[in-house]
Amino acid sequence: MKQSLLEAKNIHKSFSVKPGPFARTLSLKAVNGVSFRLEEGETLGLAGESGSGKSTLGKLLLKLLTPDEGEIIFRGKSQDSFTARELLSFRKETQMIFQDPYSSLNPRMRIGDIIGEPIKIHKSFVSAGYHEQIVALMKRVGLNEEYFSRYPHEFSGGQRQRIGIARALAVSPRLIIADEPVSALDVSIQAQIINLLQELKVEFNLSFIIIAHDLSVLHHMSDRIAIMYLGAIVEMGTTEQVFSHYLHPYTEALLSAVPHLEKQDRRKKIVLKGDIPSPLDPPSGCPFHPRCPYARLEVCAVTPPPLEEKRSGHLAACHFCLNLGD
């Protein structure tokens, strides 16, 4: 089998929280047994509502957090057994693009220095020279080279996101994790940034993990999609499989909730009851059963369904998958 770029094996992460000054400390399971593989050059889209653990998963994959259980393997080597040198090269080969282009750039640094900082840290200079290297990056992401000595506050949201992208590209990474890269931007600017990311992916043979709650953005950019609910993946497959032949009732509800421009794209709205349950007090059995229109309590409220391959490359965690009848 071809070696995957990144593999997550049954990772768990809990946080201790104290809901009030006199309350007991509780354990919040943010990520609860997530496994998947990411191949070279692939884009995986992570979808889910707030509190589903998708951002925590992103941080775990980049080793910004350490999993309590399970392991993450990057290019055949477990993150736990990284030597100092390997960790440094991991930090170079994996980069992150953040949601908020306002808080992710140091307001007291010039644009050129922001983009150049990773190059200095990783001593990843090219022969052309440091300044030229940065100017080339700025041009590539569509920033005027005159902006080199300007400060972040002088830029709009879209331009700041371009700066963040140039910074991530500066050290020729293999994998970029983009956490809601376009959700803070206006529609017309969103399209510019999506196009830029797509071009760069091909040009630099990048792998992407894109975390987003906007399903139409994920549909456009991803090869494969994983849908998360309460810290676990409930469905995973190719974009086509998940969008057109979904198996999990949560995926169905999520897709039907997306407002559509075209009448023929509109599905019958399945309006879910209630909110996502608190991860502090997750429901028994299948975590989705209290909101699921198809739940049969005698099974769903008792046994948690495992994430299993139901069709070739198409996984779902549900006792009563939809659209499986032949």
Added chain:
Amino acid sequence: MLLRITGLSTHFSLPQGTLKVVDNLDLFVEEGETLAIVGESGCGKSMTALSIMGLVPAPGSIVSGEILFEGRDLRTLSDTEMQQLRGNRISIIFQEPMTSLNPVFRIGDQIAEGLLLHRKLPKRVAKETALEMLNKVGIPSPASRYNDYPHQLSGGMRQRVMIAMALSCEPRLLIADEPTTALDVTIQAQILELIDDLKREYGMGLILITHDLGVVAERAHRTAIMYAGKIVETGPTEQVLNQPLHPYTDGLLSSLPQRAKPGSPLATIPGQVPSLLMELPGCGFCERCPHRDWKCSTEPPPLRERGAGHFVRCWKHA
């Protein structure tokens, strides 16, 4: 006609110059109708809402125009008269419910406050009505939730409380300014459905301010597209979204991933929104427009009717 605005201009006087946030705007809303106002950040859609409510923050002010609501010009009313109208005949829901609710008062009392003030109901009746409203907006076990503080509720629940508050006095006009932008899609669907149901029940007019064209397509009877403080196109939603006339509307629609083949490059609108500080002699969009002509940068295009109720502000269609 429930609301008719003619020639509304709201300007901000800054040391650097005058910011024409809303510029010579006309719109109307009928009873029971949903009008969507769409545009990108800074286009003036929220300022239009605040102008109607008489809540334009300093250093801004309404410099001209007429806001006729139920036959009265709101600009001629005194502060007291406006207060009697706000939250009573006209209500507004904002994007972020956490900042619009008072964190130190119980949610039930916040809903009852409007009833005590506008309806002069006895306390006990106001409380009963508030409970009814909580029930109506789908808050489970309203009697025990009545005493909750805003921080004890989720985002979706807080937005429901805001709606209960806004509708407690049965307003004739509801303005919803990005009511679901801060919420997840499944919760967004719940809230939009709820607003639609209650709108039908009370027969009120609704101004829905949003940047999500999908929401507009599914919910609004008529749509107004704003750009740089002006309405550039307005008409029945079907027509505006399926036969857009203004190059900006067209650009917005074709930049959506929903209308593109997956993976293919999206159409983009080049450039950025112009600074409102600059005096724009011609069309505000001309710098970014693929169809611009010499006339576009020198003379402002007029708003012309092209099709029944479908208006566009563009020299191409003048």
